[in-house]
Amino acid sequence: MTLRYEEFRDLHRPGAPLLLPNAWDHASAAALAAAGFRAVGTTSLGVAAAAGLPDGNGSGAAREETLRLARGLARLDVLVSVDIEGGFSDRPEEVAALAVELADAGIVGVNIEDGRADGTLADLERQCAVLRAVKEATDGRLFVNARTDTHWLPGAHATRTADRLTAYEQAGADGLFVPGLRDVRAITQLASKLAAPLNILHSPDGPSLPELAAAGVRRVSCGSLLFRAALRGAVAAAEAVRDGAVLPAGIPSYADTQALSDSFS
Numbered sequence: 001m002t003l004r005y006e007e008f009r010d011l012h013r014p015g016a017p018l019l020l021p022n023a024w025d026h027a028s029a030a031a032l033a034a035a036g037f038r039a040v041g042t043t044s045l046g047v048a049a050a051a052g053l054p055d056g057n058g059s060g061a062a063r064e065e066t067l068r069l070a071r072g073l074a075r076l077d078v079l080v081s082v083d084i085e086g087g088f089s090d091r092p093e094e095v096a097a098l099a100v101e102l103a104d105a106g107i108v109g110v111n112i113e114d115g116r117a118d119g120t121l122a123d124l125e126r127q128c129a130v131l132r133a134v135k136e137a138t139d140g141r142l143f144v145n146a147r148t149d150t151h152w153l154p155g156a157h158a159t160r161t162a163d164r165l166t167a168y169e170q171a172g173a174d175g176l177f178v179p180g181l182r183d184v185r186a187i188t189q190l191a192s193k194l195a196a197p198l199n200i201l202h203s204p205d206g207p208s209l210p211e212l213a214a215a216g217v218r219r220v221s222c223g224s225l226l227f228r229a230a231l232r233g234a235v236a237a238a239e240a241v242r243d244g245a246v247l248p249a250g251i252p253s254y255a256d257t258q259a260l261s262d263s264f265s
Helices: 003-010 026-034 044-050 063-073 092-105 124-138 158-170 184-193 209-214 225-243 254-264
Strands: 018-020 039-042 079-083 109-113 143-147 175-177 198-201 219-221
Touching: 003 079, 003 143, 018 039, 026 039, 026 063, 026 225, 026 254, 039 044, 039 063, 044 063, 044 225, 063 079, 063 092, 092 109, 092 124, 109 124, 109 175, 124 143, 124 158, 143 158, 158 175, 158 184, 175 219, 184 198, 184 209
Parallel strands: 018 219, 039 079, 079 109, 109 143, 143 175, 175 198, 198 219
Antiparallel strands: none
């Protein structure tokens, strides 16, 4: 195991979960690093949308954009985990090959989801084969966060959550992610049954970070929230200029923004 993998793994602490903010480009990742976040993830929606591409439609359209960004972010002095949607392929060996490229570039983790573009869940055996292939190919260098969309997709999938996570844990997943799960009691019950760290997506109307910590959650992701907030902030600033209103406080200066590039030197 590499030291970076171990450092990232150890950030998933009981009682003090890793808050993982998700970047969508070089500047957002550098700004988060400058704000003191030791680990930064990427958001597949943000990366795809910023490039004018669809997110999670099964076409693999954002694969090269994701890989390009990952190689750039690996130059930052932070631990980077990359959202690779469903792996951009249905073939375990191709997903594993992408994982090796990311690990070789210096990326410390990946997020792999089982939701499909047609609103169904990936075949369980196939998904486990993907996880096993990625873990074997990267030889302990990559923290694999296995995401199940049982609470994310429409339909009666929620009852399959525990079975899916147990299977992914047995397949070698380092972490287990259930976006859309907000009930504290259900989160507590789920966390108590798992050995691997449970990851929950932050929701503005969901449990707070202290509540999630008390429930046994060891990682809280921001997902696409920061990207969507940035879009709203940009439009709000433009509207303020148009309407003669006061601009929001705290906008970084030109010099401060220019200095972000120094993080990649």
